[in-house]
Amino acid sequence: MNFKLMTKACTFFILFFAMYSAGCSPLLPGNQPVFGEIAPLPDEQVCRVGVLPFLNDSKYPLGDALATKIFSAQLQNVGGSLEIQEGNILKAYRQLHILPGLAPTPEQLLIIGDRINAQLLITGIVIEMREDRGPDNTVVPLVILEVQIHDGRSGEPLSKTYHRRWGSDYTKVMHFGTIHTITGLTRQIAMEIINLWLKKGILQCNNVSR
Secondary structure (H helix, E strand, C coil): CCHHHHHHHHHHHHHHHHHHHCCCCCCCHHHCCEEEECCCCCCCCCCEEEECCCEECCCCCCHHHHHHHHHHHHHHHHCCCEECCHHHHHHHHHHCCCCCCCCCCHHHHHHHHHHCCCCEEEEEEEEEEEEEECHHHCEEEEEEEEEEEEECCCCCEEEEEEEEEEHHHHCCCCCCCCCCCHHHHHHHHHHHHHHHHHHCCCCCCCCCCC
């Protein structure tokens, strides 16, 4: 290797290290959603999806309601699949006497899927949701979600996605800047999970009438 090429290579590594230390590097693999397939995903177009009420294992008040609404809103923003109305889902919950904060059994999921005519059912758990203090007394939120996809016709789980984010993960990354609110961080996490599903061919629907 000649002297000029060696100089360029050294300069590149020095700049890369400086950017990484300053938080300007791309998001690392460990920051990405972890997707696990439990059973084969449907190879058909998915045009009807029901987002069921999430559960809350954190101490954040109403974290389940917040995560459910944000995930539903982000799913609607994607287009494609038709999200089933929340009112129809809650009606099915009342008919089955499923109390708030309790997860439906596989048998109940089967009944819910049939009553709301869903191809896929989405359930979720807020594992952690909190606000810590960072430099200069700034708020640094943490959100950990686990989201499952179920077959709407059988109630059986098809996949599980785990995602964990600090608001500070986005400092100077892709021009995001640090996220200082639980709402903003949950919105970002939900979109990253949904984008991963789209890359895997889930939630695709070209049927205009649906």
